[in-house]
Amino acid sequence: MDIWKLLLTGSVTTVLAFVVGMLYMGLRRKITARVQNRVGPPIYQNFLDVMKLWSKKSSINHGFMQHVAPLWMIATSITTLMFIPILNNGSTFFTNLTFEGDLIMLLYLMVVGSLGMALGAGQTGNPNSAIGVTRGLTQMVGFEIPWVMALVALMIQHRTTTVAGLLDVQVQSGTWLMLSSPFAFIAALLAIPGMFRYSPFDIVGAPAELASGPISEFGGKYLGTMMTNGAIFAFVKLTLFVDIFMGGASNLGFLLLKTFALYMFPVLWGLVSPRFRTEQAVRFFWGWPVFFGVLGLIQAAI
């Protein structure tokens, strides 16, 4: 592995993920505004927010864990991004470290950030933060189950555990896995809003109830880092999902198209849904999504 090439492609990928994620979040705000019959902020508003947060002249720090929590999160996101193939055409530019990891590792890598966040929130001493964290972790137990069921079904059926392997399956057969394994796809799709923590699964950081939960003591550069991380991580999740179920993309245009189409699902669902309580959210995830997950497993077994 050429270290300089990795540095170059890695930074390009990270910047791409950041820009795309930010624009998607801006679009979400715009779409939300349009649905509510408002004009809404410009779609580059999130860039301004992050710039402003980084140009704050002071920031408050409650302790070491709060200091490292945003770094922990963003390190996780970028590491995860490096292990996800951006394009499926075998171009070496966006490959990064794709062939050096697999899905099980990614599943664990993706929750590292949550633990870092949880510890940072705990360090602040704000009870709202800790309550938010317990809700978030509980919700995570909920949506991970259908998501893992879908992945297990695909991995056993196609006898590979890498994202690249699943991409190859789709490129060679010419069929997207969302068509050939519809039940697994539905299970995973229903888990997506939980991963994004959009409404109706947004009790973790509900501003009205918990004063924005885990991040209630984070401001300035910490909050800016977290928003950056959120953008990158959103791109990571969308790309991973597109790679697994929607055949990846042969160029960036298709990638944007597919990820945007996918992103619209949690956004639009969130717009018309009131908020679930934590136990309702978990019961929801262990209801229909798990049912479809079981169907997916049965399909894979047959």
Next chain:
Amino acid sequence: MVNDKESQKIVDIIQNFARQSSLFVLAYGTGCGAIEIPPTMTSRYDAERFGIRGAATPRQADVLLITGYLATKSLKRVIRAYEQMQNPKYIIGFGSCTINGGMYWDSYNTINRLDMYIPVDVYINGCMPRPEAVIAGFAKLQKLIQAGKADGWDRYQKNLEFYRGNQKKIIHNWVMPDYNW
């Protein structure tokens, strides 16, 4: 790089642009003016198109919006919330009561002039100001920020003795932590 005066100026312009176009508002809504905030934020007047949005806690907020009269008891909480915000931070005094006491000018438990206790950047007149006036106030604040004149946080820091003296005149039992900006 930042020591150079010219480049500092450019950085300032960019930073001020970012600051003025992204205002996270902590609405301190104990006064009656708080009822004007929902229409300002929702579909009729839609303040979000100017980058104005609500913040849940003082740590994340840029603007402290004080909507209406302040009792001496709630002044203590306002000071606390203001000191927890992170620089640069701005205050908008909202309604006549924050300017001169309004209809409570002679009340024993309502302060008259907010700017004697915390540095106010923009006042919005009216009892109560309509959402248009609120948005006009925000636009004024944005202009001040862009020009680098919204320096209430700096004034507060420099004249802390003066503000503390006025605050302690009302709050006799001072149990708050020290201000560290």
Next chain:
Amino acid sequence: MSNIIIILAIFGWAILTYIAFRLNKTLGNIFVGLIAVALPVYYFTYVPEDYSFQVMGLTLQFGFTSFSSLFAILVVILGALTLLYSIPYMNKKDRLGWFYLNFLFSIGGMLGILMSKDFVSLFIFWEIMTWSSYLIVIFSGKKVNKVGVKYMVYSAIGAYAMLMAIVLINKWSGTTNISHFFETFADYSNGAKILSSLLLLTAFAVKSALMPLHVWAPNAYTNSPMSYTSLFSGALSKMGIYGMALVAIMLYTNTGMKFFGEALAWLGAITAVLATFWAVFQTDIRKLLAYSSIGQLGYIAVGLGIGTELGVMAALFLALLHGLFKGILFMAAGAIEYRTGKTDFSELRGLIWKMPVTFFSALVAIIALAGMPPLSGLISKWLIYEALLSSEHYFLIILIFLSSTAAFLYCFHFLYGVFLGQREDDIEDVKEAPALMLVPMVLMSFGLLALGTFPGLIFKHISSSMSYLGFNDVTWEMSVLTNEWGNKIYLTHLNTMFMVVFAVFFVIITLVARKKTRRVGTKDIANAGEPILAEDNYHFSQDFYKPFWRVISPVMKYRIETFYNSFANGIGEFFQFFRRVYTGNGQTYALYVVIFLTILFIVGATLI
């Protein structure tokens, strides 16, 4: 000869230590320190050699196999470290001689189990280990009726099962040699196969706290001193795993009785899920860690039960790793108990800067426990999942995943409840634990860090020990993991990547903005403008996972203890009924005699 000498030396030293403590406390502590140093030095330098002698017509054989020496490494390292840790931890207690006597006897007993090549000596050492651990469980003198009796009853069940198995094996094969039993096992009748292996499995499952024989474990782990619990949970329970591995692989997998292996795997998975759920709702650090131990042992049972190469590798790796991280965690709990005297979450908070070394050791251990990169827990989890995937255990993997996701809940609870949150004033004078308690924790944390990137250090031993179990040519690489489908993960790249990105951002955010940052206390929080007074405390410690409890409470209602209790009550009732026969009235007894004679007469008459 040198094999048996090490054990005899430990036993002899134990008695010497006891005498030394009767004479002088300092002398006794020196004795303990000496053996803690001498044990690993001797173990890693001596040349193993087999030894056997005959007594009463039985041949007792000793000698490490390549499989048991893997566990011996764990026992020796953890034993030495816990002994070191005990010196300051137990310093204020009484009856230290008795404690260390039992401590050293259990270490000797474990080594004896590992070097027994026949069932009789295995049983003898097993009983030595059980009894010494029992005496330490009741060492504090508290809850002897509740905890000690429970532990004793379950240990007795295990011991009787093992004894019965040994007698049967001796009857069938004429010898008690272990390897002979495994070699000739295929020739047994089906009933004999099932009976002997199930009896052995029961005996071992009790020690490794497999559901439904786990009931003793939480209380026993909680009630013994924490320095011993590290060894108890880290090494002593692994003796059960050692035996279970032998039974599951040598008997089930290698002889085609796959069904029992599957059953073991399912039992392990259910153990893992339920124990994890219970761990989530504990309000005591020690209880939480105890249930977490049971859960982790469940994972190991899953790996052994499915019996594929990766599965066994995962199980053995996790067995060693669990010794390390649970050792750290129980030691951390002990350090907290030593300094604050409290172990309940509702009384602890904010210790992070009071006990920083403890916190960072515990953090490393928790990250390893949760299976997150860049630490070694990921490797064990990865191996288990890959083993389950490639052997197509669809639902088992979901259960395991549920359990390990729920494990994040108690991991966070442990770290937050003890080390984070708002600090209370009555812990102001808490100090970091003594250096001798920190050294073992720090050493083991470095071990976990090293294994996270270079698991090959352990795979070397695991692959040689797996050849004893019948898996020849187990491939391993220093820092690359490969599953059966050829998919790899490169741990060096993963961990370097993570750490480099982390370091870069750390430098940026720390240096570039260092002048802007202000440190404030945990009481300076955004609390709707209300200043928090010195006497207020807003630490969140009650009903920590209430929403999760609301979700899973329908499952948690059914506790196996309830069943056991009603069973015990039922037996009691049954015999109460029979006791009524003895009325104490002479006339009734006379009536019984008449009835008995009548029945005898009738029966006799019909028979004739």
Next chain:
Amino acid sequence: MSEVFFRTKDLSTINIMNEQDILNKILDHFGNKVTGNVKREKRVELFATTNTIEDVLLYAKHQLSFIHFTQLSCVDWIEEKQFELVYIIWSPESKVTILIKVRVDRENPVAPNIDYIWRHANTFERELREMYGVQFEGLVGAQDFILEDWIEIPPMRRDFDTAEYAKKTFFDRPGRENARDVRETIRQNSGEEIPEFAKKYSR
């Protein structure tokens, strides 16, 4: 207060009474300790003392079904050097409101605590303690209820000059020293005319 008052009467046996009946019953029961009159329809006024007020309230609550405690308020009769506590109770049976007025000495205002009869009377009593300085014997509750850090005389007393206090404590905006319309002051100072559209809002 005697034990018998604590037995609540069965409500079904109570006949709907008019104001005069209620007044007569109370006056009969308390003899010359209590005086009173019917003020108007559905409104009875009683005059009691600090010694009898508990008995009157208990009798009204348990015997006459005045189960609703509406309010406790206070009037400052500064000329007579007295405070007048006004207990307002109401009956859902007869729909009659009784105002029981008790005079206490202004120099040493002490009244019995009645929050064992109605729990929420505690709130009113704490308010009066803070706003008038009336002491209720054995009243439990934090001292700082509505006012925080108050060091002056209780602010609702008539001898407390709120305007002067405000002038002394707070900072007047120039032009708003008195009750005059600010616009008038501005016009006076600067000579500017009030715009036409704003005139209708001016006083």
